[in-house]
Amino acid sequence: MGLKRALVFILLLVSRFGISQIPELSPLSKISVLTCGPGNELYSTFGHSAFRVTDPAIGIDVVYNYGVFDFTSDNFYINFTKGKLDYMLARQQFTNFIREYKYDNRWVKEQVLQLSQDQRNTLFQFLENNYLPENRAYPYDFFYNNCATKIWDVLALVYGQKLKFDENYLQEQFTHRELIRQNMPTNSWSAFGIDLALGAIIDDLATPKEHMFLPIYVMKQFNTSKLEANPLTLNEVTLFQPEPLGQKGIFLVTPLFWSLVFLTIVLFITFMDNRNNKRTKGLDFALFFITGLAGILIFYLWFMTDHTATANNFNILWAFPLNLLLAFWVGRKKAIPRWIAKYILMLQGMLLAVVLLWIFKVQIFSPVIIPILLALSARYVYLYRYNRKQIPNSYA
Numbered sequence: 001m002g003l004k005r006a007l008v009f010i011l012l013l014v015s016r017f018g019i020s021q022i023p024e025l026s027p028l029s030k031i032s033v034l035t036c037g038p039g040n041e042l043y044s045t046f047g048h049s050a051f052r053v054t055d056p057a058i059g060i061d062v063v064y065n066y067g068v069f070d071f072t073s074d075n076f077y078i079n080f081t082k083g084k085l086d087y088m089l090a091r092q093q094f095t096n097f098i099r100e101y102k103y104d105n106r107w108v109k110e111q112v113l114q115l116s117q118d119q120r121n122t123l124f125q126f127l128e129n130n131y132l133p134e135n136r137a138y139p140y141d142f143f144y145n146n147c148a149t150k151i152w153d154v155l156a157l158v159y160g161q162k163l164k165f166d167e168n169y170l171q172e173q174f175t176h177r178e179l180i181r182q183n184m185p186t187n188s189w190s191a192f193g194i195d196l197a198l199g200a201i202i203d204d205l206a207t208p209k210e211h212m213f214l215p216i217y218v219m220k221q222f223n224t225s226k227l228e229a230n231p232l233t234l235n236e237v238t239l240f241q242p243e244p245l246g247q248k249g250i251f252l253v254t255p256l257f258w259s260l261v262f263l264t265i266v267l268f269i270t271f272m273d274n275r276n277n278k279r280t281k282g283l284d285f286a287l288f289f290i291t292g293l294a295g296i297l298i299f300y301l302w303f304m305t306d307h308t309a310t311a312n313n314f315n316i317l318w319a320f321p322l323n324l325l326l327a328f329w330v331g332r333k334k335a336i337p338r339w340i341a342k343y344i345l346m347l348q349g350m351l352l353a354v355v356l357l358w359i360f361k362v363q364i365f366s367p368v369i370i371p372i373l374l375a376l377s378a379r380y381v382y383l384y385r386y387n388r389k390q391i392p393n394s395y396a
Helices: 002-017 076-083 094-103 117-130 151-164 176-181 189-199 215-222 253-275 282-303 323-330 339-357 371-391
Strands: 028-035 048-055 060-068 086-093 108-112 137-139 237-238
Touching: 028 117, 028 176, 028 215, 048 094, 048 151, 048 215, 060 094, 076 151, 086 094, 094 237, 108 215, 117 151, 176 189, 189 282, 253 282, 253 371, 282 323, 282 371, 323 339, 339 371
Parallel strands: none
Antiparallel strands: 028 048, 028 108, 048 060, 060 086, 086 137, 108 237
């Protein structure tokens, strides 16, 4: 029977591409939404959503997946950094889809959409048309146009005002940053990188619909949504539930550990410099160079790309772009120029501004930067005092 269904499906595909006809789904068909748990890789951290179309009468069981991108496309990495990356709709056999998630040990749940045969055919035809090469690409946005948001958006396009969104499906609302942190440990390199790259714009309270950039909230919404007067879905069914692995994190490889190491090194060298009345130029060069380089990246993501989430990033106050240029001044063998002392005071003031912005929740920063801020502050104070000793008349 399996071979027969495969041959039927191949014939359908030939018909589909040969004479541009989409087969009609039978009364035995069903369309469902698949929700998949998070994986270990960064791109899979937030889970996944997809459509599944099944019809035993004509022998199809396929998944329509809006979460595919092409590494081999022209200027892939340039477009990725600029926020101009296109994602695509892919179609694959369900057996291959579920096999991948079992291999990755990720749970998979299914919600069957309560649709009439005509409604199923309308949605199926939309998906097939959307899968055409000229239609399948779409501009990706992490919060507003991804594999999860596409699920609701497609249904809204197909069924219009008949589809009823339930504004009260949440027990508690979160900010975009809080929603991200629900899916990854705060003391992880991925979370640290996200907190460094994304700005204050994601510290606003997400609307009920904006929660649905995460697949788990799509699943929750579907449990309460209606199509006309009828429930959109029944309760979800678990297709695969992996065994818990019980992984333990190793503190020695976390960003917090290395930021504490950084603080210890800076404080120790600064203490020895103060004791010996000298300045370790290599340390100062490294501090200014690294913070300046990070500042250039933040500036680029904020002002030079189309990413919606990298705006208003006040990490730029402690990772200041001009530090990259100043690194070559403080790294010289000569005494620090007089004007740099005022610049260092400005840097110290910006560190204070970071703390105030954090306290008043204008932007929530990664806790990992606390040791970094302490290290920078301690070194800036020492540099200012050291420079004052070297050029006392300039402070009269």
